[in-house]
Amino acid sequence: MHIPKDFSMAPALRRRRQQLAKLIDFPVILWSGRSCSRNFPANTYPFRASSHFLYFAGLPIENAAIRLEAGKLELFMDDAPTDSALWHGEMPKRDEIAAVIGADAAFPMTELPSRANDAGTIAVQNMATQQQQSQVLNRPIFPANSPEGIDLELTKAIISLRLTHDDAALAELRQAGVVTVEAHKAGMRATQTAKIEAGVRSAMESHIISQNMGCSYSSIVTVCGEVLHNDQYHHPLQPGDLMLADVGAETTLGWAADVTRTWPVSGKFSPTQRDIYDIVLAAHDACIEKIRPGVDYRHIHLLACQIIAQGLVDLGILRGSAEYLVEMDVHALFFPHGIGHLLGLDVHDMEDLGDLAGYEEDRVRSHRFGLGYLRLNRLLSAGMLVTIEPGFYQVPAILNDPTLRSKHQNLVNWDKLEKFADVRGIRIEDDVLVTQKGTEILTAALPNKAEEVEDLIGAN
Amino acid sequence: MHIPKDFSMAPALRRRRQQLAKLIDFPVILWSGRSCSRNFPANTYPFRASSHFLYFAGLPIENAAIRLEAGKLELFMDDAPTDSALWHGEMPKRDEIAAVIGADAAFPMTELPSRANDAGTIAVQNMATQQQQSQVLNRPIFPANSPEGIDLELTKAIISLRLTHDDAALAELRQAGVVTVEAHKAGMRATQTAKIEAGVRSAMESHIISQNMGCSYSSIVTVCGEVLHNDQYHHPLQPGDLMLADVGAETTLGWAADVTRTWPVSGKFSPTQRDIYDIVLAAHDACIEKIRPGVDYRHIHLLACQIIAQGLVDLGILRGSAEYLVEMDVHALFFPHGIGHLLGLDVHDMEDLGDLAGYEEDRVRSHRFGLGYLRLNRLLSAGMLVTIEPGFYQVPAILNDPTLRSKHQNLVNWDKLEKFADVRGIRIEDDVLVTQKGTEILTAALPNKAEEVEDLIGAN
Numbered sequence: 001m002h003i004p005k006d007f008s009m010a011p012a013l014r015r016r017r018q019q020l021a022k023l024i025d026f027p028v029i030l031w032s033g034r035s036c037s038r039n040f041p042a043n044t045y046p047f048r049a050s051s052h053f054l055y056f057a058g059l060p061i062e063n064a065a066i067r068l069e070a071g072k073l074e075l076f077m078d079d080a081p082t083d084s085a086l087w088h089g090e091m092p093k094r095d096e097i098a099a100v101i102g103a104d105a106a107f108p109m110t111e112l113p114s115r116a117n118d119a120g121t122i123a124v125q126n127m128a129t130q131q132q133q134s135q136v137l138n139r140p141i142f143p144a145n146s147p148e149g150i151d152l153e154l155t156k157a158i159i160s161l162r163l164t165h166d167d168a169a170l171a172e173l174r175q176a177g178v179v180t181v182e183a184h185k186a187g188m189r190a191t192q193t194a195k196i197e198a199g200v201r202s203a204m205e206s207h208i209i210s211q212n213m214g215c216s217y218s219s220i221v222t223v224c225g226e227v228l229h230n231d232q233y234h235h236p237l238q239p240g241d242l243m244l245a246d247v248g249a250e251t252t253l254g255w256a257a258d259v260t261r262t263w264p265v266s267g268k269f270s271p272t273q274r275d276i277y278d279i280v281l282a283a284h285d286a287c288i289e290k291i292r293p294g295v296d297y298r299h300i301h302l303l304a305c306q307i308i309a310q311g312l313v314d315l316g317i318l319r320g321s322a323e324y325l326v327e328m329d330v331h332a333l334f335f336p337h338g339i340g341h342l343l344g345l346d347v348h349d350m351e352d353l354g355d356l357a358g359y360e361e362d363r364v365r366s367h368r369f370g371l372g373y374l375r376l377n378r379l380l381s382a383g384m385l386v387t388i389e390p391g392f393y394q395v396p397a398i399l400n401d402p403t404l405r406s407k408h409q410n411l412v413n414w415d416k417l418e419k420f421a422d423v424r425g426i427r428i429e430d431d432v433l434v435t436q437k438g439t440e441i442l443t444a445a446l447p448n449k450a451e452e453v454e455d456l457i458g459a460n
Numbered sequence: 461m462h463i464p465k466d467f468s469m470a471p472a473l474r475r476r477r478q479q480l481a482k483l484i485d486f487p488v489i490l491w492s493g494r495s496c497s498r499n500f501p502a503n504t505y506p507f508r509a510s511s512h513f514l515y516f517a518g519l520p521i522e523n524a525a526i527r528l529e530a531g532k533l534e535l536f537m538d539d540a541p542t543d544s545a546l547w548h549g550e551m552p553k554r555d556e557i558a559a560v561i562g563a564d565a566a567f568p569m570t571e572l573p574s575r576a577n578d579a580g581t582i583a584v585q586n587m588a589t590q591q592q593q594s595q596v597l598n599r600p601i602f603p604a605n606s607p608e609g610i611d612l613e614l615t616k617a618i619i620s621l622r623l624t625h626d627d628a629a630l631a632e633l634r635q636a637g638v639v640t641v642e643a644h645k646a647g648m649r650a651t652q653t654a655k656i657e658a659g660v661r662s663a664m665e666s667h668i669i670s671q672n673m674g675c676s677y678s679s680i681v682t683v684c685g686e687v688l689h690n691d692q693y694h695h696p697l698q699p700g701d702l703m704l705a706d707v708g709a710e711t712t713l714g715w716a717a718d719v720t721r722t723w724p725v726s727g728k729f730s731p732t733q734r735d736i737y738d739i740v741l742a743a744h745d746a747c748i749e750k751i752r753p754g755v756d757y758r759h760i761h762l763l764a765c766q767i768i769a770q771g772l773v774d775l776g777i778l779r780g781s782a783e784y785l786v787e788m789d790v791h792a793l794f795f796p797h798g799i800g801h802l803l804g805l806d807v808h809d810m811e812d813l814g815d816l817a818g819y820e821e822d823r824v825r826s827h828r829f830g831l832g833y834l835r836l837n838r839l840l841s842a843g844m845l846v847t848i849e850p851g852f853y854q855v856p857a858i859l860n861d862p863t864l865r866s867k868h869q870n871l872v873n874w875d876k877l878e879k880f881a882d883v884r885g886i887r888i889e890d891d892v893l894v895t896q897k898g899t900e901i902l903t904a905a906l907p908n909k910a911e912e913v914e915d916l917i918g919a920n
Binding site for chain 2 (some may be wrong): 002004010026036037038039041042043044045046048050082083085086087088089090125126127128143166194196198200201202203205206207209210211217218224226227228229230231232233234310336345346347348350351352395396398
């Protein structure tokens with residue numbers, strides 16, 4: 001890790017821990033984690049610090065911990081051994097890092113156990129660090145255990161802070177957005193020459209890497225858009241295909257973007273592709289239009305379902321009123337996932353805490369097919385960043401399901417649907433900040449109207 | 461995971477397990493491992509199967525195990541649950557995978573404990589899987605424990621097989637080499653327009669991604685070549701800088717390449733840079749020239765030390781005979797690492813086994829500064845793939861070390877050395893297959909002569 005020259009987060013970090021101190025009255029220890037070995041110990045995956053650590057410490061320091069109490073921050077980390085300078089160069093020292101992030105004190109790791117009394121924590125993802133957390137705090141700290149006692153209190157306090165973003169966070173999130181927009185443009189431009197999906201992925205990730213960032217999640221770049229979490233890139237591009245790309249950058253300090261576009265490999269949507277694309281875009285636009293503080297995100301989801309259902313009725317694919325179709329979950333045959341999620345340090349922000357962040361305290365996941373995959377179910381407030389990502393997919397596992405098919409036999413015009421066989425999957429996703437006045441789309445610079453997307457591919 | 465259309469490794473896999481059966485007379489269970497969570501459970505690092513599993517199973521199947529006995533292979537894995545097809549599409553089924561890799565039988569994971577009696581194993585890197593290994597075999601299986609008993613027997617048997625590569629392995633390794641060569645050419649070509657190191661890295665990794673491969677290790681792409689394991693890419697490129705790029709591709713089946721080139725950012729080496737470059741290249745060429753079956757790799761290392769020492773004497777940087785300088789480890793002030801290592805499924809092949817693979821049974825790491833970092837210390841035999849990677853570095857942590865400096869005060873012309881300040885780090889690395897007749901350089905298509913490298917950058 002190096003300290004970015006322009007690192008200026010210290011005042012924001014101080015405000016965050018002062019806010020935390022207003023919510024809880026016990027000390028907190030947050031660990032950053034360690035890197036995971038890939039195939040042998042020295043060959044590790046790129047280190048990703050725990051997001052809760054990053055939120056208060058600012059920098060991705062490996063194998064470190066911070067102790068927060070009454071608005072003060074103590075940094076615990078070990079300086080690199082002398083001979084590591086041979087292999088890794090001079091690393092920033094503990095005292096230097098402490099000064100940059102505005103720590104009130106700094107100690108070697110061996111001091112941590114003596115300062116751990118009565119401290120709350122949150123389990124990190126790295127298993128070796130979980131063992132350290134459990135040892136230092138003398139109780140089992142594992143992500144599979146729901147937090148209890150002070151850990152639960154801490155979790156709720158951190159959620160209440162991280163739910164809305166301060167200016168320092170927004171500066172990072174905007175940067176991630178800018179780079180992600182350019183990555184998508186690069187992907188569109190590369191489509192005409194790429195032979196397989198990997199060629200488009202390469203153009204997109206190449207831009208992210210060139211900006212010294214990484215990806216905030218495994219890129220989805222596929223002509224099989226109906227496979228929602230596709231992590232394969234070997235399919236050839238055919239002129240009639242739609243390319244679905246869900247790719248986002250992560251800044252060096254860990255803040256994420258998450259954007260999806262869908263475009264025609266040939267540069268021109270077929271009439272059937274265009275019909276469905278415009279429905280998905282209408283749902284996207286209408287949802288963003290409705291977002292403002294106080295609005296229930298669940299209603300935004302249902303609005304998207306409604307617009308998609310109505311669009312499919314207008315095309316003759318569905319039969320009945322949009323209200324009834326959504327009530328019956330018929331829309332979910334084609335739009336099975338939720339309209340979006342929180343975005344911040346994590347691409348699904350705070351999903352390490354299960355539904356504690358995504359769901360209001362009195363809400364639980366629905367058992368309905370059309371609602372159960374909703375990741376965010378809260379009233380919106382200014383400073384929240386959410387994705388809006390409606391979609392249309394023809395998933396064989398859904399459409400060929402005998403139960404679903406017979407249940408909805410008369411509500412779907414299956415013959416009509418067959419004419420839309422060239423629409424395997426479409427998703428349009430942007431990153432939307434809830435503001436006092438309504439919204440600011442952080443990724444608005446990336447075109448999403450069908451003609452504009454066609455223009456970018458340059459095949460008109 | 462998908463099964464590549466052209467997967468044709470089954471006969472080789474069968475031969476490998478038949479060879480293993482000649483070496484040991486007990487059953488073996490090898491686990492593939494699981495993916496590691498990054499910042500929340502659903503956001504994982506790309507899965508990398510354990511190399512020992514890959515060697516016998518061929519495909520990177522997540523959360524699987526194979527049982528080998530008397531030349532037979534049993535595959536243990538669970539088919540994806542029905543509803544996962546919604547998110548991940550149709551995954552290859554156990555029986556399909558079993559057929560493709562030539563398994564003799566296939567079972568769900570629940571059957572594994574009942575087939576685990578008296579089986580040997582090797583610890584994987586993933587900690588969750590280590591716990592499963594320990595449970596199923598009812599003894600602690602952790603990489604930090606040196607293998608004992610049948611596990612040690614198994615380890616030695618697998619090493620003896622993996623030390624030399626069969627045709628199926630070589631086909632993969634050649635592919636990795638071809639893609640790596642093109643990645644380096646792309647990096648050289650991108651140097652003139654790149655503003656920071658990340659721009660060059662982007663061009664290199666972009667080519668690897670476009671070929672649907674990944675990197676076999678974290679790329680080193682730096683103008684600070686003296687930092688041996690540099691993983692930062694933010695430095696600006698200055699006309700007088702040397703760019704050192706150590707980047708290698710890994711095929712989808714897990715086989716690695718590992719190549720380094722060093723080139724002038726301006727497109728033209730300075731006279732001092734050129735002088736040192738030619739010494740490193742001379743060492744590189746002389747080492748490869750000497751490689752053949754029966755040769756001691758330790759002598760290859762010492763040959764490189766000798767040539768580098770002699771070259772530095774000729775330039776007036778060192779004083780004395782090359783033999784004496786190498787005996788005194790003076791060469792190691794500038795070439796502190798080993799001449800190379802094994803290459804195969806792992807970029808440092810089988811380094812998960814410590815020095816068991818790299819060192820002959822009766823050899824141990826030297827305490828000498830100039831020999832202690834040698835990763836391979838064996839007699840070479842046909843079919844081994846090794847890297848040859850001599851280098852020259854001005855590492856402040858070494859050259860400013862008071863002990864080393866005073867020890868070698870009179871053997872180094874420090875004033876002369878100052879004239880070479882624009883040479884921070886140079887390394888030239890190729891992947892060299894030991895053949896019956898001598899060698900085949902798998903990465904020979906990538907130029908390494910100074911003029912050819914300058915030509916590629918296109919600034920002459």
